[in-house]
Amino acid sequence: MFDYLVVGSGLYGAVFAHEAAKKGKKVKVIEKRNHIAGNIYTKETEGIQVHQYGAHIFHTSDKSVWEYVQQFAEFNRYTNSPIANYHGEIYNLPFNMNTFNKLWGVITPDEAKQKIEEQRSVLKGKQPENLEEQAISLVGTDIYEKLIKSYTEKQWGRACTELPSFIIKRLPVRFTYDNNYFNDIYQGIPIGGYTQIVEKMLEHPNIEVELNVDFFENRANYETVAKKIVYTGMIDQYFDYEHGVLEYRSLRFETEALNQENFQGNAVVNYTDGETPYTRIIEHKHFEFGTQEKTVITREYSKEWKQGDEPYYPVNDQKNSELYRKYYKLAQAQENVIFGGRLGLYKYFDMHQVIKAALHAVKKELKD
Ligand code: FAD
Structure with missing residues (x-):
């Protein structure tokens, strides 16, 4: 036994x-x-x-x-430094000074904070009642529209106005030029x-x-x-x-090997527009600084879960x-x-x- x-x-x-x-x-x-x-x-x-x-x-x-x-x-x-592709515009994640500079041309942290503050004020201090209002209250309208809205809607299969605000309690905003996604040592x-x-x-x-x-x-x-x-x-x-x-929420992966050395130049690219059906493309070789002749990519789709699907x-x-x-x-x-x-x-x-x-x-x- x-x-x-x-x-x-x-x-x-x-x-x-x-x-x-x-x-x-x-x-x-x-x-x-x-x-x-x-x-x-x-x-x-x-x-x-x-x-x-x-x-x-x-x-x-x-x-x-x-x-x-x-x-x-x-x-x-x-070091995980994902990027966002919004209709061909490329932004650094997590939201940091590189992102703010690309969005608004601001150079200093004070300029970025002022811009975000202006954009948050459209809610006029209203208590957020859904995810859309919650996101705007945290980071303002531009970041919400370009980098959060459609990506989140693809992830959850529902409009942000129908999603509860608690899903995004916090949104990491960094006022340094640091693209490292994680804060861990x-x-x-x-x-x-x-x-x-x-x-x-x-x-x-x-x-x-x-x-x-x-x-x-x-x-x-x-x-x-x-x-x-x-x-x-x-x-x-x-x-x-x-x-x-x-x-659960489920995922679907489509993986293919491509006859080219470098497809997207980064391991993780999030597609934050509403038209692209997948949420992100992973190019695996960049996790290991690969120099192979070919590359392998995976498109990741978010999907409703039903019993029998992978949870x-x-x-x-x-x-x-x-x-x-x-x-x-x-x-x-x-x-x-x-x-x-x-x-x-x-x-x-x-x-x-x-x-x-x-x-x-x-x-x-x-x-x-
Ligand atoms: P699992 O890995 O799910 O193992 C459970 C195993 O039990 C499975 O192999 C399953 O087949 C088996 N099993 C279930 N039921 C039965 C049964 N009835 N009989 C026999 N076998 C059974 N973590 C990070 O730290 N960094 C990341 O970047 C990261 N990215 C992630 C991305 C995605 C898309 C997901 C979904 C998770 C990610 N995670 C990440 C989390 C990470 O995958 C988990 O922490 C880890 O895999 C959990 O291990 P586990 O043993 O709990 O579960």
């Missing part, structure tokens, strides 16, 4: 399995996809590591997590891709991995193979949707949050099951947060 059955070979399951195995525990990992690594899976095409489930940039300010992950890969110096992309990280974590004599198997297709059997289960699948599915179905982003509105709380209560009552990861806890987590959470869970579990 195994000590743990880990359902899901994503980052959470892999960290848990690895740490438990190191402590002498026998672990079985099952995965319904035909590969390990969950959404951080990368696969080599044309000599380029292609991020199969959307662009993944590792960033953290937590030194212990940064040091932890270095055991499994060496990281390059990639540590940032980079693993040289050789992300899959190797999970591969190395699972490469242990105490760990057995089985791919192409869904926990729910043989649940009665899987519930008897180990003393405890670490479950990283969808929490509502675990309880057979007894309170209802939690909602990407939890919808943390009131309805779904209340539903999740019901499942959370049920989960708390399960003595031999640990719920973890983005699907098990119905929460968007960055990679560093998932690592931290899994390390915490395994430490608590093994009481060391």
